[in-house]
Amino acid sequence: MTPRLVLILLSLSVMLFGAGTASAQDKGSVNPKPLPPLANPNDPKIGARELFARKVLPAAMPSRVIGSYAKGCLAGAEHMPLNGDTWQVMRLSRNRNWGHPDMIALLKRLATKAHKDAGWPGILVGDIGQPRGGPALSGHASHQIGLDADIWLTPMPDHMLSREDREEMSAVMMVRGDRLDIDPKVFTPGHVLVLRDAAQEPSVQRIFVNAAIKKALCREARGDRSWLSKIRPWWGHDYHFHIRIKCPPGNTECQGQPSQSEDEGCKPADLAYWFKDSILHPKPETKPSKPRPPMTMAALPAACKAVLAAPDAKQ
Numbered sequence: 001m002t003p004r005l006v007l008i009l010l011s012l013s014v015m016l017f018g019a020g021t022a023s024a025q026d027k028g029s030v031n032p033k034p035l036p037p038l039a040n041p042n043d044p045k046i047g048a049r050e051l052f053a054r055k056v057l058p059a060a061m062p063s064r065v066i067g068s069y070a071k072g073c074l075a076g077a078e079h080m081p082l083n084g085d086t087w088q089v090m091r092l093s094r095n096r097n098w099g100h101p102d103m104i105a106l107l108k109r110l111a112t113k114a115h116k117d118a119g120w121p122g123i124l125v126g127d128i129g130q131p132r133g134g135p136a137l138s139g140h141a142s143h144q145i146g147l148d149a150d151i152w153l154t155p156m157p158d159h160m161l162s163r164e165d166r167e168e169m170s171a172v173m174m175v176r177g178d179r180l181d182i183d184p185k186v187f188t189p190g191h192v193l194v195l196r197d198a199a200q201e202p203s204v205q206r207i208f209v210n211a212a213i214k215k216a217l218c219r220e221a222r223g224d225r226s227w228l229s230k231i232r233p234w235w236g237h238d239y240h241f242h243i244r245i246k247c248p249p250g251n252t253e254c255q256g257q258p259s260q261s262e263d264e265g266c267k268p269a270d271l272a273y274w275f276k277d278s279i280l281h282p283k284p285e286t287k288p289s290k291p292r293p294p295m296t297m298a299a300l301p302a303a304c305k306a307v308l309a310a311p312d313a314k315q
């Protein structure tokens with residue numbers, strides 16, 4: 001990384017979003033305000049997310065995954081460069097383009113394949129993780145150990161996006177108005193190829209997409225269809241897909257998930273749940289649910305304390 005880039009990154013810091021979710025559609029700011037210092041950073045009741053969100057750089061430690069996708073942290077994270085021949089990173093103000101080196105390598109590989117196989121200029125990279133992983137102030141429950149990444153379903157444009165574009169551009173909705181299928185005007189055969197390329201990576205464990213996208217893949221996949229087993233319907237993936245990789249070899253403190261079943265998951269019964277009226281059109285809650293207290297450091301693996309306390313890595 002160039003010294004200038006480090007300066008930009010430092011000055012960006014992490015933005016404080018409100019509660020709620022930070023999807024690809026949440027816009028960022030070109031001049032995000034740094035988070036204010038905490039009055040009592042050693043208070044054991046303080047949310048771990050407040051502590052991790054204030055770290056602008058990774059821990060100066062060898063790469064090491066600690067804990068699980070939704071309860072853990074990452075030492076020795078690597079930075080996804082903001083621009084490559086076939087990718088650009090979005091929403092820089094969030095400073096969430098850090099991941100395990102295996103994930104960064106995979107994203108670079110996938111960007112090349114999206115260009116070669118689907119003819120896309122490249123991919124737009126959304127959130128990976130914070131510099132030291134851990135829970136975030138907004139958005140995701142997972143993305144805590146550098147093994148999750150969001151990729152926009154909007155292909156990269158054929159030109160360099162400005163800083164403003166990267167904060168403000170909206171991703172394209174891939175799902176039809178009635179939510180029963182994809183919108184064929186925007187979801188193209190190229191999308192099938194990019195999702196296939198991602199799912200065929202051996203280290204990828206699962207990929208989350210909207211159920212209408214899974215349905216379209218089931219219909220349109222040709223040839224070897226074994227990769228479909230890794231693609232799972234999940235809420236909130238109308239504009240982007242989410243790649244999750246397995247625990248990298250040798251990371252004994254990483255708690256992965258059981259492998260997917262080998263089944264394609266394309267039978268009508270496999271998808272029926274997602275197209276029930278109660279799921280497509282959930283009733284608004286009558287009384288707002290009480291927000292759960294945030295996870296504290298005590299809830300994370302003990303080794304995450306050392307990751308948080310370590311000096312900043314030199315970039």
Ligand SMILES: [Zn+2]
Pocket residue numbers: 140143148149150241242
């Ligand atoms: Zn995600």
